[in-house]
Amino acid sequence: MEPSEVRRAVEAAGATASALGLQVGDAVVVHNSDRIAVRLIPCDVLARVAPLSLHDGQGQAGMEFEAEVARRLAETDSPIGELEPRVEPGVYLRDAFAITLWTYYEPVVADRQGGTAHEQPGMSTDLAPADYAHALVRLHAGLRKIDLAAPHITARIAGWAEGVGDPEQTPELRDRDRELVSDTLSRVSAAISRWGSGEQLMHGEPHPANVLSTRRGPLFIDLGTCQRGPVEYDLAYVPDEVAEHYPGANQDLVHQFRLLMWAGVTTMRWNRNDQYPNRDYWRIETLNQLRAALDRYGLD
Incomplete structure (x- = not known):
């Protein structure tokens, strides 16, 4: 705003x-x-x-x-x-x-010297990967218990594809970058449709900014992004070491969703109406992250 x-x-x-x-x-x-x-x-x-x-x-x-x-x-x-x-x-x-x-939950950070936890307003810390993954397992278990109408991930992917394909929505995105993002969305979407993985209600964006470290343990926020799809979609938003601690996850599918995620986030940052803080930086950073993910995982 x-x-x-x-x-x-x-x-x-x-x-x-x-x-x-x-x-x-x-x-x-x-x-x-x-x-x-x-x-x-x-x-x-x-x-x-x-x-x-x-x-x-x-x-x-x-x-x-x-x-x-x-x-x-x-x-x-x-x-x-x-x-x-x-x-x-x-x-x-x-x-x-x-x-x-x-x-409101006061953030809890680790005391690097004594190894204890204490509260510091406005600060946060990285969660241990195993704790982060365990909290996400518990969240997914809770989401399986509720009956709630939510969009499928394909609806969001279609919205991303529309945005990157419409220069009026993303007028400042260069043609070569537009082609890169559009091609990634198209090819990865086609690839993941063949995996046949199970689906459920998910958080939608459980990245580190949406999980709090509190005295109650890790707590997820920003629940308005809930969607239906494979849990590997959620795991694409968390660090690699967290996804690797999630039991039973198909890590190859996680990698494909990570490509999709970076293409989608790039599309959102380049939308003319986007108000994300420090948007100019994140426009370039998301493109760099997409290219790095393509170099690392390729297109399956």
Whole structure:
């Protein structure tokens, strides 16, 4: 969001929480892209705020879906960041924004000298690969227990293909890079369709930015990306050493999905409406990561 919109969004979040009886004296933005996450103090609530004008499942409908996923997963004891228990779960509307309220978890980082854990606001640490993988196994187990309509990964792949194939959506993407991304999406999609792997409800983007290290252990957030497909799709978003700890995963399929993932993320960063922080850097970085993945894994 632009600074003027961020200010309005923060005010809307604070006013919403106050109207629900939560004490709000200050607010700290902890993430800003097409929607923001803001920590409300001293009630220690994390508000997620999106403009109602957002499309592509990111606005009110997307936040309603995310809240419903969280509500159902909370009944399965899954490792997730939970909705704020002091208010009714759901989406609140104020000043052209959709707002959801969540529990705020203080990050836990390892003490490099003593080997103990302590809390430091605003900091995070890499999880041990085995712990990360075990948490994802538990999340997938919880997702198998809930019955929820969610898009199939093929719908997202089709959206990526449309975006990279339409210069009006990605006007600044060079022709040679457009061809590289489009060819990767097409060839990998054709290859993975022949694997015949089992499918289930998945997180959709369980990358390190979407898993918190807390005193309760690893907790996954940003549940609005849930989709249906093979668990190897989720594993494409985690580091290699984490995927290797996931029991029973087809690592060759993970590699193919990783190619697909980098092609898709590249498409999103080059979209003319993308508001990801430091977008210019990530436009180049995602292309570099795609080329590195192609050199490493090739196209099967």
